[in-house]
Amino acid sequence: MSAPGDGVTNGHTNAQLFARSCEVIPGGVNSSIRAFKAVGGTPYLVARAEGPYVWDVEGTRYIDLVQSYGAIILGHAHPDITAAISSAAALGTSYGAPTPGEMLLAEQIRERVPSCERVRLMNSGTEATSTAVRLSRGFTGRDRLVIFHGNFHGATDALLAAGGSGVATLGLPGTAGVPASAVANTLVVPYNEVPRLDDQVAAVFVEPVAANMGVVAPAPGFLAGLRAECDRVGALLVFDEVITGFRLQRGGAQAKYLVRADITTFGKVIGGGLPIGAVGGRRDVMETLTPLGKVFHAGTLAGNPLATAAGRAVLHHLSDDAYATLARRATRLAGLLGDACSAAGLSASFPVVGTLVGMYFGDGPNPTNFEQAKTTDERVYAAFFHAMLREGVALAPGAYEALFVGLGHTDDVLDAIGVAASAAALATVATLAA
Numbered sequence: 001m002s003a004p005g006d007g008v009t010n011g012h013t014n015a016q017l018f019a020r021s022c023e024v025i026p027g028g029v030n031s032s033i034r035a036f037k038a039v040g041g042t043p044y045l046v047a048r049a050e051g052p053y054v055w056d057v058e059g060t061r062y063i064d065l066v067q068s069y070g071a072i073i074l075g076h077a078h079p080d081i082t083a084a085i086s087s088a089a090a091l092g093t094s095y096g097a098p099t100p101g102e103m104l105l106a107e108q109i110r111e112r113v114p115s116c117e118r119v120r121l122m123n124s125g126t127e128a129t130s131t132a133v134r135l136s137r138g139f140t141g142r143d144r145l146v147i148f149h150g151n152f153h154g155a156t157d158a159l160l161a162a163g164g165s166g167v168a169t170l171g172l173p174g175t176a177g178v179p180a181s182a183v184a185n186t187l188v189v190p191y192n193e194v195p196r197l198d199d200q201v202a203a204v205f206v207e208p209v210a211a212n213m214g215v216v217a218p219a220p221g222f223l224a225g226l227r228a229e230c231d232r233v234g235a236l237l238v239f240d241e242v243i244t245g246f247r248l249q250r251g252g253a254q255a256k257y258l259v260r261a262d263i264t265t266f267g268k269v270i271g272g273g274l275p276i277g278a279v280g281g282r283r284d285v286m287e288t289l290t291p292l293g294k295v296f297h298a299g300t301l302a303g304n305p306l307a308t309a310a311g312r313a314v315l316h317h318l319s320d321d322a323y324a325t326l327a328r329r330a331t332r333l334a335g336l337l338g339d340a341c342s343a344a345g346l347s348a349s350f351p352v353v354g355t356l357v358g359m360y361f362g363d364g365p366n367p368t369n370f371e372q373a374k375t376t377d378e379r380v381y382a383a384f385f386h387a388m389l390r391e392g393v394a395l396a397p398g399a400y401e402a403l404f405v406g407l408g409h410t411d412d413v414l415d416a417i418g419v420a421a422s423a424a425a426l427a428t429v430a431t432l433a434a
């Protein structure tokens with residue numbers, strides 16, 4: 001079988017092709033984290049993937065714990081997903097008209113996450129969070145947003161605000177290109193502390209389990225406290241479940257913590273590796289979207305038939321049993337990595353929340369907020385990352401990413417990760433001592 005790019009990759013190294021990419025794509029990547037800037041070195045270019053593995057253009061195989069940053073949960077190129085996409089593609093790839101397939105996926109989302117009385121499909125997690133921003137402001141008639149330091153909501157201007165040092169900060173852009181006016185109404189507060197709100201707040205956006213600063217569980221009472229505080233002032237509670245949705249358990253974080261969000265954003269798992277995003281929520285809130293209401297939303301490819309076919313095929317496999325398996329594997333993975341590091345004398349912890357595994361390179365207890373999470377030793381992580389890669393295991397090239405265990409990571413594969421981690425932890429200690 002020939003894949004696009006085959007003619008190009010033959011006989012070329014990662015370094016050669018990456019250099020060529022850099023001549024046409026800024027930094028050689030289409031999403032910044034992929035550039036290895038945080039860990040140094042040259043990224044491998046993926047030629048193909050199957051189950052728990054990716055192969056680079058040089059033919060080197062890695063056990064993959066990136067899994068498209070959580071978009072893949074059944075393993076790469078799962079035959080049922082591939083078949084669903086192929087059959088859908090043969091019927092046309094986009095129409096600009098409603099389809100039964102998008103209806104079915106929206107029904108399945110609502111069935112799993114009952115707070116999503118209505119669901120609107122779109123193309124990415126970023127589109128979902130930016131729609132949720134507009135929707136919450138349009139519904140409440142208020143402008144103020146509250147977000148948590150260290151949570152990530154995609155490349156949405158109003159949510160790209162810089163956080164301060166453990167105190168509330170208002171209105172500092174988190175990146176060049178975001179005008180101060182875009183975040184003038186965005187308040188950044190510490191994770192795991194319920195902020196006191198006032199009646200200017202349209203919405204509180206939260207990752208119900210933080211999975212972009214390592215993996216940080218919500219403290220007992222944190223999410224319920226947010227729910228109560230939002231209710232007190234008439235603000236909307238927005239759960240960003242782009243990672244936790246359909247990964248943590250059948251009903252996502254709201255099922256695990258028994259707190260109902262007004263609006264929920266989804267992405268990643270729900271597209272089976274194809275571009276997708278979704279916003280779900282209370283009927284009265286969701287019906288504020290056009291064409292019923294006054295808050296504009298549109299998308300040429302929204303509800304795409306390939307993405308919705310893939311999503312339905314993924315959900316078909318995600319039974320309670322599947323989540324129990326994933327949770328067991330997550331715990332086992334964390335145990336193997338933790339044992340390997342402690343045997344080598346490397347201070348690290350691998351916190352587990354359900355099916356999610358995080359990493360923290362340091363002595364302290366597991367972080368509970370970003371101030372603590374950022375004390376992770378990025379130099380140690382960079383050494384460990386490269387040592388793991390040499391042992392044939394691909395982690396994300398950044399110290400704050402989660403490790404994504406999927407149904408493709410069978411016990412044999414986990415054993416192999418354990419063996420690799422033992423060697424990599426020793427190599428890391430040696431590298432750091434040199």
Ligand SMILES: *Cc1c(COP(=O)(O)O)cnc(C)c1O
Pocket residue numbers: 123124125126127129152153154155207212240241242243267268276277
């Ligand atoms: C990945 C992510 C997003 C952005 O989704 P994209 O599909 O990359 O735009 C938003 N929120 C969270 C919590 C994420 O992890």
